[in-house]
Amino acid sequence: xxxxxxxxxxxxxxxxxxxxxxxxxxxxxxxxxxxxxxxxxxxxxxxxxxxxxxxxxxxxxxxxxxxxxxxxxxxxxxxxxxxxxxxxxxxxxxxxxxxxxxxxxxxxxxxxxxxxxxxxxxxxxxxxxxxxxxxxxxxxxxxxxxxxxxxxxxxxxxxxxxxxxxxxxxxxxxxxxxxxxxxxxxxxxxxxxxxxxxxxxxxxxxxxxxxxxxxxxxxxxxxxxxxxxxxxxxxxxxxxxxxxxxxxxxxxxxxxxxxxxxxxxxxxxxxxxxxxxxxxxxxxxxxxxxxxxxxxxxxxxxxxxxxxxx
Numbered sequence: 001x002x003x004x005x006x007x008x009x010x011x012x013x014x015x016x017x018x019x020x021x022x023x024x025x026x027x028x029x030x031x032x033x034x035x036x037x038x039x040x041x042x043x044x045x046x047x048x049x050x051x052x053x054x055x056x057x058x059x060x061x062x063x064x065x066x067x068x069x070x071x072x073x074x075x076x077x078x079x080x081x082x083x084x085x086x087x088x089x090x091x092x093x094x095x096x097x098x099x100x101x102x103x104x105x106x107x108x109x110x111x112x113x114x115x116x117x118x119x120x121x122x123x124x125x126x127x128x129x130x131x132x133x134x135x136x137x138x139x140x141x142x143x144x145x146x147x148x149x150x151x152x153x154x155x156x157x158x159x160x161x162x163x164x165x166x167x168x169x170x171x172x173x174x175x176x177x178x179x180x181x182x183x184x185x186x187x188x189x190x191x192x193x194x195x196x197x198x199x200x201x202x203x204x205x206x207x208x209x210x211x212x213x214x215x216x217x218x219x220x221x222x223x224x225x226x227x228x229x230x231x232x233x234x235x236x237x238x239x240x241x242x243x244x245x246x247x248x249x250x251x252x253x254x255x256x257x258x259x260x261x262x263x264x265x266x267x268x269x270x271x272x273x274x275x276x277x278x279x280x281x282x283x284x285x286x287x288x289x290x291x292x293x294x295x296x297x298x299x300x301x302x303x304x305x306x307x308x309x310x
Contacts, residue, residue, distance in 0.1 A: 042296070043296065043300045050297065053286075053289070053290060053293070057109045060110040064102070064107060067103065070099060071098050073098050075098040079276070095265075096271075101282050105265070105283055105286055107260040108261050108283055111260060111261045111262075112263070112290070115255075117238075118179065118180070120179075122179070122180025123237060127191065131187055149188050149189055157182055165248070170254070182244060186233060204222065242290055243287070247263060249267060250263040262284075265279075265283035
């Protein structure tokens with residue numbers, strides 16, 4: 001039987017061939033660098049703007065040029081720089097009480113992002129925990145949890161939020177709790193579906209055979225293997241929470257005066273839109289910008305982390 005000879009590349013050809021394993025860095029820093037290299041320019045711009053907004057929110061007390069609640073009726077409704085009648089010291093103009101719009105926008109961004117972040121963490125915790133429980137426990141427990149999911153999907157959450165705030169009041173803790181129970185059902189459905197696909201895989205069966213407890217299997221072996229869709233869902237729900245908080249504050253049911261919030265600023269300035277459009281335009285533009293950045297980053301993460309598209 002004739003031996004099959006496999007041709008080997010010459011030295012010159014081998015020198016030109018890339019060493020596939022040489023440049024592979026599997027550390028966390030290496031994966032982040034690889035992820036950054038794959039970013040298109042538009043996503044890099046979104047990421048840069050997102051980091052800038054987060055830094056402005058974190059260091060609002062240092063960056064803001066004025067006290068956001070300091071009033072001066074003599075300087076009320078001053079237009080932004082570049083318009084007739086503008087004051088040199090107010091870049092974005094002043095509102096109906098003479099407060100600096102730039103300072104209030106920065107502090108309003110801090111409040112809005114902070115509330116949305118706390119709400120996203122609570123919603124993520126509730127949804128992932130219940131989704132894992134439903135996917136692994138099965139039986140009556142699964143039926144009860146999925147019944148709650150279907151119930152929350154069936155009832156418009158805005159009505160639920162209005163009812164809770166009407167009963168419990170407009171305190172910040174109530175608002176955080178409302179944001180925390182919003183959209184958890186989306187995590188629950190996604191996590192349960194992913195768990196059903198993973199729970200019968202051989203390595204999960206091996207963990208059970210070795211005596212691992214159900215919660216150890218869930219948190220140490222199942223959850224890390226379904227992290228990608230959860231990460232994408234976090235970005236999508238975060239933008240929804242920003243819009244929900246802004247909507248409640250716009251209606252006067254969220255953050256109360258004099259605390260600055262983007263939605264509350266839009267609601268308080270809507271009576272002056274005809275004569276002082278910047279009172280509404282500045283916070284509204286920030287709301288749109290934050291939601292758009294998070295949605296674009298979430299859409300890119302979905303395409304990047306989906307193995308079926310790579």
